[in-house]
Amino acid sequence: MIHLLFLVLFAEGAVALLLMVKVGPLRELAMRGVDQVKTGKGPATVKTLACTLSVILMSNVASILKIQNRGLKLGTVSPMDQVLWRTHLLEASLIGYTLFLAFVIDRLHHYLRKLMILRKTSSTSREEVEKLQMENRSLREKEEKSSSETKKLQREIAKLNESMKKLKSETEEHERKASVAETHVNALQKQSEELLLEYDRLLEDNQILQTQLLSRG
Numbered sequence: 001m002i003h004l005l006f007l008v009l010f011a012e013g014a015v016a017l018l019l020m021v022k023v024g025p026l027r028e029l030a031m032r033g034v035d036q037v038k039t040g041k042g043p044a045t046v047k048t049l050a051c052t053l054s055v056i057l058m059s060n061v062a063s064i065l066k067i068q069n070r071g072l073k074l075g076t077v078s079p080m081d082q083v084l085w086r087t088h089l090l091e092a093s094l095i096g097y098t099l100f101l102a103f104v105i106d107r108l109h110h111y112l113r114k115l116m117i118l119r120k121t122s123s124t125s126r127e128e129v130e131k132l133q134m135e136n137r138s139l140r141e142k143e144e145k146s147s148s149e150t151k152k153l154q155r156e157i158a159k160l161n162e163s164m165k166k167l168k169s170e171t172e173e174h175e176r177k178a179s180v181a182e183t184h185v186n187a188l189q190k191q192s193e194e195l196l197l198e199y200d201r202l203l204e205d206n207q208i209l210q211t212q213l214l215s216r217g
Contacts, residue, residue: 002090015033027112038109060089067081
């Protein structure tokens, strides 16, 4: 029994050491081994062994107390009782250390599993944050590009407005000149009509004078 407990204790110590200290892929192997123990019928078997060891531990403690009480009553302890007392004490100590290491391994496995999940979650969150930052940067670049294009369009619109104002002023100037020219043309037409009337009148006067001259001659 004691040799088996020593073997189990050394095995548990090795597993606990591998869980606490990362040595290449050995931690992963230890984690997988504990995972297999915690799956299927493993938990029930471990609980059964723990209960059995606890019963043996209590039996050893009871035997130790019984030997001590007998020694107190007799005032001395026989060599056989001393051997039994040391054997029960060693066995109880080994069982206690075995149960304690089993509890430590269980807690280490639990917290390491949580740590792995947190690392995966943080890695995923970091990737999402980087993705959001990239999208934000892309949106900023698009906004800057659209802003520059908007400013460019505003400048072009301002130039077009200036060109329209210039064209409008030129059109108004042309309309004014056309109006002045039309007024001048009307004045010339009126003057021409007056000259034609005067010419017709002079022709009539000339004819009259010619007629009078012919009648006198």
